[in-house]
Amino acid sequence: MQMELFDNNEIMDEEELKRKEAKEYTAEMIYRSSGERIQIATHLQNDDFQNAFKAFDHGFRTFGFSDDNYRFLSPVSPKGTIKNDELNLEVTSKELFQTLLDLKGYESL
Numbered sequence: 001m002q003m004e005l006f007d008n009n010e011i012m013d014e015e016e017l018k019r020k021e022a023k024e025y026t027a028e029m030i031y032r033s034s035g036e037r038i039q040i041a042t043h044l045q046n047d048d049f050q051n052a053f054k055a056f057d058h059g060f061r062t063f064g065f066s067d068d069n070y071r072f073l074s075p076v077s078p079k080g081t082i083k084n085d086e087l088n089l090e091v092t093s094k095e096l097f098q099t100l101l102d103l104k105g106y107e108s109l
Contacts, residue, residue, distance in 0.1 A: 022082045022089055026072050027100040034059030044106065053097050060093035 012020065031037055036059035043052035060080060064073040074080030074093075082089045 018087055019089055022070055022084070022087055023091060023096060023099045024103055025070055026080075026082050026091070027096040028103065029065055029072065030056065030059045030063055030096065031100055033065065034063035040100075044104065049101075049106075053094070056097045056100065057093040060096060 031040060036055045039055040040052050040059075043049070043055060060074050061076050061078075062074075065071070069084065070087075071083045072080060079090055079092055080096075082091060
């Protein structure tokens, strides 16, 4: 058994933490609110990561949001932008899907 001496958040600088938080928030918003949640969850429960990614990617390409924390827009492309007053971050659907897997406790792809 490997023991971690430091939480990853402890060794990140402030900018890295902001990017991580923005990715986690956006991945969770796409999962919860894009209309693809049931499909993604079902595929993940069946360990079907390929189809779970396809459903997430569809949500990524067709869903946008703006709230008090972040704005996200993906103009029907493989890249999207997460913005707020302090951040302008370009992300891919694969990157956010991996973030979602990490949040949900699944092994990396």
